[in-house]
Every structure is written in structure tokens, then in C-alpha cells.
Amino acid sequence: MTGVSRRQLFGLTGAGVALAGAGVAAGIGVDRLDPGSGAPATASTVDFHGTHQAGIVTPTQPNLHFAALDVTTKDVGELRALLRTWTAAARRMTAGQEVVTGGAAEAPPGDTGEALDLPAADLTLTIGFGPSLFDRRFGLAAKRPPQLVDLPLFPKDKLDPARSGGDLCIQACANDPQVAVHAVRNLVRLGFGVTEVRWSQLGFGRSSSTSRTQQTPRNLFGFKDGTNNVKAEDTGVLHDQVWAQPDDGQAWMADGSYLVARRIRMHIETWDRETLSGQEQIVGRSKGTGAPLGQTGEFDQVDLDVGGAGGVPLIADDAHIRLASHQTLAGARILRRGYNFVDGSDGVGHLEAGLFFLAFNRDTRTQYIPMQQALSAKDAMMEYVQHTGSAHFAVPPGLTPASNWGDGLFG
Amino acid sequence: MTGVSRRQLFGLTGAGVALAGAGVAAGIGVDRLDPGSGAPATASTVDFHGTHQAGIVTPTQPNLHFAALDVTTKDVGELRALLRTWTAAARRMTAGQEVVTGGAAEAPPGDTGEALDLPAADLTLTIGFGPSLFDRRFGLAAKRPPQLVDLPLFPKDKLDPARSGGDLCIQACANDPQVAVHAVRNLVRLGFGVTEVRWSQLGFGRSSSTSRTQQTPRNLFGFKDGTNNVKAEDTGVLHDQVWAQPDDGQAWMADGSYLVARRIRMHIETWDRETLSGQEQIVGRSKGTGAPLGQTGEFDQVDLDVGGAGGVPLIADDAHIRLASHQTLAGARILRRGYNFVDGSDGVGHLEAGLFFLAFNRDTRTQYIPMQQALSAKDAMMEYVQHTGSAHFAVPPGLTPASNWGDGLFG
Numbered sequence: 001m002t003g004v005s006r007r008q009l010f011g012l013t014g015a016g017v018a019l020a021g022a023g024v025a026a027g028i029g030v031d032r033l034d035p036g037s038g039a040p041a042t043a044s045t046v047d048f049h050g051t052h053q054a055g056i057v058t059p060t061q062p063n064l065h066f067a068a069l070d071v072t073t074k075d076v077g078e079l080r081a082l083l084r085t086w087t088a089a090a091r092r093m094t095a096g097q098e099v100v101t102g103g104a105a106e107a108p109p110g111d112t113g114e115a116l117d118l119p120a121a122d123l124t125l126t127i128g129f130g131p132s133l134f135d136r137r138f139g140l141a142a143k144r145p146p147q148l149v150d151l152p153l154f155p156k157d158k159l160d161p162a163r164s165g166g167d168l169c170i171q172a173c174a175n176d177p178q179v180a181v182h183a184v185r186n187l188v189r190l191g192f193g194v195t196e197v198r199w200s201q202l203g204f205g206r207s208s209s210t211s212r213t214q215q216t217p218r219n220l221f222g223f224k225d226g227t228n229n230v231k232a233e234d235t236g237v238l239h240d241q242v243w244a245q246p247d248d249g250q251a252w253m254a255d256g257s258y259l260v261a262r263r264i265r266m267h268i269e270t271w272d273r274e275t276l277s278g279q280e281q282i283v284g285r286s287k288g289t290g291a292p293l294g295q296t297g298e299f300d301q302v303d304l305d306v307g308g309a310g311g312v313p314l315i316a317d318d319a320h321i322r323l324a325s326h327q328t329l330a331g332a333r334i335l336r337r338g339y340n341f342v343d344g345s346d347g348v349g350h351l352e353a354g355l356f357f358l359a360f361n362r363d364t365r366t367q368y369i370p371m372q373q374a375l376s377a378k379d380a381m382m383e384y385v386q387h388t389g390s391a392h393f394a395v396p397p398g399l400t401p402a403s404n405w406g407d408g409l410f411g
Numbered sequence: 412m413t414g415v416s417r418r419q420l421f422g423l424t425g426a427g428v429a430l431a432g433a434g435v436a437a438g439i440g441v442d443r444l445d446p447g448s449g450a451p452a453t454a455s456t457v458d459f460h461g462t463h464q465a466g467i468v469t470p471t472q473p474n475l476h477f478a479a480l481d482v483t484t485k486d487v488g489e490l491r492a493l494l495r496t497w498t499a500a501a502r503r504m505t506a507g508q509e510v511v512t513g514g515a516a517e518a519p520p521g522d523t524g525e526a527l528d529l530p531a532a533d534l535t536l537t538i539g540f541g542p543s544l545f546d547r548r549f550g551l552a553a554k555r556p557p558q559l560v561d562l563p564l565f566p567k568d569k570l571d572p573a574r575s576g577g578d579l580c581i582q583a584c585a586n587d588p589q590v591a592v593h594a595v596r597n598l599v600r601l602g603f604g605v606t607e608v609r610w611s612q613l614g615f616g617r618s619s620s621t622s623r624t625q626q627t628p629r630n631l632f633g634f635k636d637g638t639n640n641v642k643a644e645d646t647g648v649l650h651d652q653v654w655a656q657p658d659d660g661q662a663w664m665a666d667g668s669y670l671v672a673r674r675i676r677m678h679i680e681t682w683d684r685e686t687l688s689g690q691e692q693i694v695g696r697s698k699g700t701g702a703p704l705g706q707t708g709e710f711d712q713v714d715l716d717v718g719g720a721g722g723v724p725l726i727a728d729d730a731h732i733r734l735a736s737h738q739t740l741a742g743a744r745i746l747r748r749g750y751n752f753v754d755g756s757d758g759v760g761h762l763e764a765g766l767f768f769l770a771f772n773r774d775t776r777t778q779y780i781p782m783q784q785a786l787s788a789k790d791a792m793m794e795y796v797q798h799t800g801s802a803h804f805a806v807p808p809g810l811t812p813a814s815n816w817g818d819g820l821f822g
Contacts, residue, residue, distance in 0.1 A: 188762065205587075342476065
């Protein structure tokens, strides 16, 4: 049924025709949902409901569309209503259904249609709230989690305000880029008059695994990335380092997490002229196997002390894996689910390529921030990368079939 | 074998280690090819060799990376050598192999590595020569095909020079975006000092079928696109309307074609507020089924005269399919293989989305140009789209295992 699950729309079924013929307007929102019309869930769907939002420990799907939005209304009621509308639309789209069923010929379609023939494609939709949402506009200041700090400017940051910040974010991950784009585009469409797009980013070739069932992918430096990532199976680490707990400061965030998004431009042309040995020194791993230097297998426990000639550690003081290691960072870890990107060219003869870094942690103050401070200050890789975008979001907990995004925030 | 075919590099095999140990530098070009090391072709490869270049009538793969390059050298010998180097690299990459085998630790790697664990993924690499290549720099003016005109400025064009033109183009299509990106990136890398990237474009969700084996995809207006496209099975039409013939003016172009690339921004937010009926009037087809207005099936022969109330044709005078029809255009047809794109946001609250239009024809003067002149002047859809980039390329014929890109041009 997967391939036909969205076909309720535009007269593709008798029911759709009948609705259209009755002149029922369907274009404005998703209040005309017909819960009985849902296609059965298939193997290619990820459950939208759960303790945590999907799209965090879900095995990373190969395609991303991420959007940050600004809230343009001053009416908090409109914002809350939109979050409910988004929830209903997300519930349907992640099940492989069109945003609404049916619709009249004389109304704008309630679904834009470009995913009509496509399956759910493991779509997940994950939303977050940025620090700016907790300013004076909506009376939410007292609800701001202490973990949701304004990120500091790190050494060598070269941030573009047009690629940074945002009141809200939508992370859409799927096995088909068109399904991810369709989902973001329809949520944006439903937000017309309430929100607008601040920035958006497409990504491919997931640059981390979030499950031991997945092969480690490679980033655009050609190295395996995320070998030692926190994974779905690491439930103890997830409890300690990823999921917000009830007594972390804002109970409404319990079972949520904090998302750091960083657009990292990679100067691949410079990197490509570095020797293989030099690249491996910078990363601290073998390019072919992904094994830590001095070891043989990708998943060998990293030994930061293993010595080379003269007893000097093979993994240099400024090697990326040393500085990013929880052994160096007082045990701090993060769950990454970044993506590679190429955004055209840079206007001076190069590809505009890089890594769109996404990481989830329980407390950005004690996990991501000290890690990035160490990397920005000392990482040998900094010569080849530049952080050009930055954002931080509180990602609320998961939903039941009866709850809506924003219930905890506004409750 | 597909998944391991690229693993010759970076010491993943004994042979690679031995080469590295011998200190053989492999980073500069691809002259160290070892033809005996090739992995066997698999079901997921498209033959690089043939009468025509692959990537034209090849069933359109779902992912695109397209790059236009400027030639920066003044030395025509360097350009010709690069085309040979590119041929060897493309021959290997389209077979699922790394650009070179082996390589020394103290040299830059001969392959950037990010596709090392990935199969060939039906990669095709197709190159073309822009009008500017035939200027005075390289002595090629007498080789310029008469069909390779400078495209006129069409009504309502709003072209960005930074997204237009180019001396050369590379079209990479694959089933995995990382494979397409890897291929373009490595050809660009090999061109260092000879060429540089002028612009590049990623695309997804192929917006046309080029074979009757494929389902018609949908563009970001939500409509099926390319129902009446010229397809691989239409050999007579291909002969007449796509493939350059020996007596077309430049014999070296025989079995080649002419490629028009147009970046078409789609104002999807405005489109999404149009009624379903209005959208269908503009296109001239039903949104759900793709059937021409007044007919029932997607592939029903388009009847431009079928009348509605009062005998007025259901397909309006300014409907897209009327103006683009070969019935209106003195029989002229083109083969399209475009892609959808979302390039972030436009800075004023919208997604920067659209269609990257790619079309192949035998004579752009009598096929694409009159078609676009009719559309730009009269198409009701022009209210919702804007052409922001434009380029034109002569795509030379296919290769044998012994020939190289540029043989005809320089021969």
C-alpha cells in the first residue's frame, strides 16, 4: 500500500472526487482530517509517537532538509494553533499520507502534491525551540531551560547571521530527498502568516551512524565519521548524556534534548592537496580502515597514549580525535547526526561544500560547548574548516497520539 | 563485489600497502592506472562507452551534481591533457572504482575517499563544451558547431551571471548523491590549475523520465512532469530531434547532442495559494492523474481542441502543455532530464526552490529556442517561475575504450 497511500488527494480516488464535488474547502489548514482514511503503516515508516521525538536516535536516514523559522505573528495563540496544525500534518506525512484528504477544485490544495506517488520513506519530523522564542514576545521567558544558552562565539567562527539562529526548527530526515523537502515545504506553507523561513539546509550522505546496525559513513574529507558516536543501543549513555531529565531545570523538557546545528564549510580543495599521512595525523585515524592510529580496526578502543618512534604518541596533541574524545573532555559525549552538503559554488572557483553538523546533548553548557572550545582553539583540522552557521534549539519530548507539539511549552 | 570495488586505496588491500611502501607518488594525476585491477562490472553500473555519451537517454537517475567550469590555462595542450585525464578517471569511477589505485602516504591521495565504501550507483558522467570555449584562446573557432549559439535573452529572464555560462560542463547522475558529488569533486580536483568551478547545482527527484520503464515523477508544483518527454525507446525521434548527424555542420559532433541548462526558480509559496482548478488550467493537466484536461489517463494523446462549456477548448491558449506541444511548435521536441532543487532559502522568508531544467536537442536554434520564446512570452506559468541561470553546451559523442573526451574537438 505504500506507493498509493497519498493518493487520496486530487481526485485519485472516488472519495476524493466526492469531497471535491461537494465543494468542501480544504486548502487552509488540516482541520478536515479524516482519521479513518489513513493508510496502514508500512515497513518504511518510523513511528511518529514515542517517549522521545523520532529523528534523534532513529537510524540516520540518508537525506536531510533542515529549516529554521522566525515567528512573525505577535499573537501567541496563533503560534500555539500552528504547533497543533503542524502536529496533525506531521502525524499524517510520517505515515505516508498527504497532509489532508480530498479538497475542492476552487480552493488551494491542502497538500502540495510532489510526494503524492512516493512512500513514507522513513520520514521523521523533529522540532525544536530556539533561545529567541523565549524573549518577551510570547511570555515564555520563565519556561526557558537553563541549558538553552545563547551559544558563545568560538575562536575562528565566521558566522553568517542569515545562516544562524531561529525561533523554531524543523528537522526532516527521509530515505528520499523529495519526501523530506515536501514535508518541510508543507509545514512552512501551513505557517504562512505565523512563521517564515529564516534559513534552510539540505544534506546527503549522513555523516554519522546513530545505530550499531549502520555502517559508518564518510564525510567530505573522505574519512569515516562518527565511529565512536553515541548510538541508539547505548541506553545508559543516552540517559546520562542525551535525554533531558525531569529535574534538569524545566520539567516540560524531560525526555527531550538540546540540538546544536553548525554549518561547517570544508575547504576541500586545500585538504585534497594535503598528503595522506598529513590527513591521517590531523584526524588521528587511518583513512582506509578508520582505525585509530597505531591500531588495526575501526572499532578498536581508542588508545590516546600508544607510542610511535621515540615514545611520542601516534595520536598528536592537536589531532581531532584526541581533542574530541570523552577521555579528554571529562567524560562528555554528544550524539551526532550530521550530513554532508554541497551548496553550489563559492564564486571564487571552488565547490561550497562541507558538513552540516547536528548534535544532541543533555546539557550543551557542559557537553558541546567545552568540546567545541577545545576544538576551535587547538584542533589541527581548523585550518581546513570554517563554521559559517550556528543555532541552538530545545527539542521537546515525544508525543502520544493525543498530544501536540507545544503542549509542554504552553501547558 | 560492488561494495568493495573502491577499496584498493588507502591500504585497504595488500596491493595498496605495497604501492604505498614503494613510495610511488599517486596524487597528481591518473597516469598510474592499473587496468588489471578493475572490479567486475555490476548490475549497478552504466556502461561508460557507447555511440552516445551515457547520461542522456540513460534512465534518469535520482540524483544530480552538475558543474560548469571555466578554463583558466592559456595552454591548449594542458586542456587536452586534462580531457584525457578526465576520461581515464571517469572510466574508473563509473565502474565503481576509485580514481587511482594505491598511492603513497607522503603524497596527496589520488582519490578523495568519500565514495570508498559506496558502489558505482549507476553513475554517469557526461561532458559538454560551451560557446565560450570556441573563442580565440584555444584556436577552436573553426570547430564551433552552428547549433551552439549564444542563447538569446528570453522575455522575463533574470539571469545571474554567476549561475550562467561556462567553458565546460560535467553532468554527474547517480543513485546516490555522494557518488555524484564525489565524481564531480574529483574531476574538479584533477583540473586544478587548468579549470575552476564557475557554478554548480545539485538536484534531486528527477523531474522527467527518459525511459518508458520509469514512472513519471513530479516537480515542485506537484504535477507530473515529462509525460510526453522524448524517451530512450523513441529511436526515430532521437535520430531526428536529439542526436547530431554527420552532415549537421561539424562532423566531429555526430552522435552528440546540444544541452540547454536553465535554472528555473519556482515561486512555490505563490503557487501554493492558487486554487487546484487554477493550477490545472495553467498546466493543462489534472494534478492527480496527470491526464490532459478533458481526458482520463496520463498517457492519453493530448487533444488540444477538446471543448468544454460553449466549445471553448479546455486547454487554454496560455496553458503550458499547449505552448510546449510539438503540435504547436511545428513538430519540434526536446529530451528533458531535469531535477528539482532547494538551495536553502531566499533571505526573505521563502525556500529557494525550483527546477534545474536540462534538455538535449539536435538543433537548439530550431527546437529549444522557439519553444522557450513561446513559453516566455505567453505561458501562464511564467507568473510563478523565473529563469535565473542559463547555459548551452555541445555534448560530444560517446567513447570507445580507446578514445578520449576531446578527440573529435582537437582531432
